[in-house]
Amino acid sequence: MKxxxxxxxxxxxxxxxxxxKIAKSVDAVVGGWTAARTPAIPFGSLLLGLYEGKKxxxxxxxxxxxxxxxxKELSNRLKELAVPGCPFETVPETNEKPSWVSPALVxxxxxxxxxxxxxxxxxxxIAIREDARPADCQRxxxxxxxxxxxxxxxxxxxxxxxxxxxxxIEAELFKGRLDTVTIELDGKxxxxxxxxxxxxxxxxxxxxxxxxxxxxxxxxxxxxLRDRALVLRRYPDGIKGQAFFQKDVREGLPDxxxxxxxxxxxxGEEIHYATANDRASLLFLTxxxxxxxxxxxxxxxxxxxxxYFFFDLDPSDGTEFSVVVTIARALHEKLEGLxxxxxxxxxxxxxxxIYIAVEPVYTYEQLRTFGEIIARTVTAEHPNLVxxxxxxxxxxxxxxxxxxxxxxxxxxxxxxYSVRAFPQAPVSCPLLPRELRPSLRPxxxxxxxxxxxxxEKGDLWADFWKRRQRLEQAIELLxxxxxxxxxxxx
Numbered sequence: 001m002k003x004x005x006x007x008x009x010x011x012x013x014x015x016x017x018x019x020x021k022i023a024k025s026v027d028a029v030v031g032g033w034t035a036a037r038t039p040a041i042p043f044g045s046l047l048l049g050l051y052e053g054k055k056x057x058x059x060x061x062x063x064x065x066x067x068x069x070x071x072k073e074l075s076n077r078l079k080e081l082a083v084p085g086c087p088f089e090t091v092p093e094t095n096e097k098p099s100w101v102s103p104a105l106v107x108x109x110x111x112x113x114x115x116x117x118x119x120x121x122x123x124x125x126i127a128i129r130e131d132a133r134p135a136d137c138q139r140x141x142x143x144x145x146x147x148x149x150x151x152x153x154x155x156x157x158x159x160x161x162x163x164x165x166x167x168x169i170e171a172e173l174f175k176g177r178l179d180t181v182t183i184e185l186d187g188k189x190x191x192x193x194x195x196x197x198x199x200x201x202x203x204x205x206x207x208x209x210x211x212x213x214x215x216x217x218x219x220x221x222x223x224x225l226r227d228r229a230l231v232l233r234r235y236p237d238g239i240k241g242q243a244f245f246q247k248d249v250r251e252g253l254p255d256x257x258x259x260x261x262x263x264x265x266x267x268g269e270e271i272h273y274a275t276a277n278d279r280a281s282l283l284f285l286t287x288x289x290x291x292x293x294x295x296x297x298x299x300x301x302x303x304x305x306x307x308y309f310f311f312d313l314d315p316s317d318g319t320e321f322s323v324v325v326t327i328a329r330a331l332h333e334k335l336e337g338l339x340x341x342x343x344x345x346x347x348x349x350x351x352x353x354i355y356i357a358v359e360p361v362y363t364y365e366q367l368r369t370f371g372e373i374i375a376r377t378v379t380a381e382h383p384n385l386v387x388x389x390x391x392x393x394x395x396x397x398x399x400x401x402x403x404x405x406x407x408x409x410x411x412x413x414x415x416x417y418s419v420r421a422f423p424q425a426p427v428s429c430p431l432l433p434r435e436l437r438p439s440l441r442p443x444x445x446x447x448x449x450x451x452x453x454x455x456e457k458g459d460l461w462a463d464f465w466k467r468r469q470r471l472e473q474a475i476e477l478l479x480x481x482x483x484x485x486x487x488x489x490x
Contacts, residue, residue: 024113025126029134030105031056031087033078034063034096042075044096046107046125049088050139052243054314054392057139058092059118062109065125074128077105087393102391106132118242135390135405139245162189173212188256188280192287199238199291202423205447207238207287210419213447214286217417218279220459221293224415225282228295229262229273229303231412236289239421249274257281260300262410275300291421292348292428294412298360303409305360307468309367310413311375312403313352316387316395321350322438323385327400328352329436331378338374338474341467343460344435346442348420348428351400353413357468364408370471371404373478378402416461419447429453430460 028048036044045063049056066074081101092098106129112122163169164184172181182191195208214221232246248271249259258277261270276282276293285293297306311331315324328344331354335342343355358367379386379402387399395401406413414420414428422443429445445453 025108025110026050026059026120027106027108027129027132027137028059029056029103029137030078030101030107031058031103032098032100034061034094034098037096041071043071043078046074047088047092047094047098048107048109048120048123049103050137051135052139055089056087056103056392058088058090059139060120060123061094062107062120062123062125064123065109070125081105083393085393102394103134104391106134106137169215173208173215176208185280185283186278188254188278190254190280190284190287192283197238199235200423200425201238201240203425203446205425207289209425209447210291211283211286213419214282215279216451218282220454221415221417222276222279222282223465224417225276225293225295227277227299227301228275228297229260229300229410230276230285230296231294231410232274232285232288232290233292233294233421234289235291235421239291239423243421247271247273254284257284262300262303273300292414292418294418295415296410296412297407298364298409302360304363306358306362306364306367306407307360308355308357308464309371309404309407310356311354311371312347312406312413313354314401314403315350316397316399316401317392318397319350319399321440321442323398324350324352324400325436325438325440327378327382327385327402328354329433330382331374331402332433332436334374334378338477340471340474341469343416343464343467344431344433345416345461346426346429346431346445348414348418348426348442349422350442352431353428355464357464359468359470362471368404368407370475371407375402375404377478417450432457432460 028050030046031049032047034044034047036042045061047058047061049058051057078099078101081104083100083102086100087103108126108129109120109123110126111120111124115121162182162184163172169183169185172178177196179196180191180193181195182189192211195206195211197207199205199207199210232249233243234246235241235243250272253259258275258281259272260275261272264271274285276285282293297308297310298304299307313324313328313331315321332342332344335354335356340356343357345353345355347353379388385399387395387401389395390401390405416428416430418428420426420428424443425447426443427445427447427450429442429450
């Protein structure tokens with residue numbers, strides 16, 4: 001069972017006043033422990049977190065639910081995993097002295113709800129999940145229940161002035177001052193509020209700026225969103241506010257908005273994912289606070305067979321971007337040598353993505369395995385610049401992880417031309433191979449500069465879907481170039 005989202009195990013508990021409560025459960029990453037207040041027990045509580053992307057966010061501590069045997073077993077495991085540095089993004093405040101561990105354990109905890117600071121309320125330890133991966137414990141759907149449904153007015157209920165010509169819509173989105181506006185786009189009505197709210201404080205870009213960007217960029221990004229389930233990451237108050245993931249989307253939707261049901265693999269339940277098959281849907285999701293747009297790599301009619309896979313070059317903290325560029329160039333050349341057309345883009349953050357379009361005949365596992373073989377060959381050729389360590393806290397400085405594990409069912413990646421939630425509003429921007437130079441600065445490819453770049457260079461990924469390919473020839477070439485195995489002595 002994956003622990004990507006919170007599972008609600010509706011267990012009835014009685015509190016002291018005999019009122020019924022609904023208990024929830026969460027699989028959380030163990031990031032440390034606190035000292036016990038008495039020498040009779042080996043530790044006081046476990047410090048827990050959930051990943052938000054690659055960052056481990058503290059969600060509280062659990063100090064109940066342990067018996068003497070479990071305390072002793074856990075104490076031994078914690079000491080084996082002890083590290084000097086805090087694995088959480090920020091060092092949490094604790095009542096007792098904390099000690100840190102490499103985030104390798106997943107604990108299942110039941111709790112009664114979330115505090116206003118988004119910490120666990122009344123947590124009780126259940127068990128260590130030996131079958132769960134820490135990287136899968138993401139802060140996704142747990143905030144949805146606590147967040148009011150967006151105030152979206154369905155089309156028949158919209159009253160007042162409606163902007164329905166191209167000139168009116170563009171004038172308001174690009175130069176207007178209204179804080180709330182209703183537009184009709186391709187026969188579909190949308191209402192946007194808080195247009196003047198600042199989403200990127202450092203650069204001053206507003207929600208209006210973001211909507212205007214996607215309005216202009218829809219022809220370039222929609223080919224990578226159509227017919228795909230989307231995992232929403234919403235920033236209703238901009239990049240400095242509380243963000244949350246959302247998979248299941250059913251409430252507050254216009255009649256024309258399309259969702260697609262996908263089997264969750266858990267008790268036969270379906271998750272209704274959002275889609276963005278047209279410009280109105282793209283802008284609707286942007287209006288909900290979706291700064292970036294994150295599609296699956298398979299279409300929903302071939303959900304188990306992606307039509308592209310990717311390499312995510314993820315640098316260790318403090319690694320110069322020039323190191324990422326060096327590894328991207330090496331990986332690009334490796335793929336070219338295998339006669340595989342590949343497409344480059346910045347991640348919009350600190351990394352680079354390399355995509356390969358394929359015929360939808362391979363499974364996620366097959367593509368991931370193939371990608372892992374390629375990654376290992378590049379790692380072997382650059383042992384001082386590449387790491388295979390997935391735990392961020394353990395990665396050596398100055399190295400890059402060639403990550404292929406995101407090529408999996410339900411794990412999306414930001415689409416090309418998607419804006420990212422960082423200060424200068426950078427864009428996950430397509431690159432030419434010759435741009436892989438040490439001087440490349442991804443933050444300069446942003447919401448303000450990308451239009452001039454498109455005018456100068458054109459759409460570098462325009463023929464992406466015409467380049468879908470099979471891997472059999474590349475596999476043969478790769479096999480031929482592998483060094484022969486050393487013969488065993490008789």
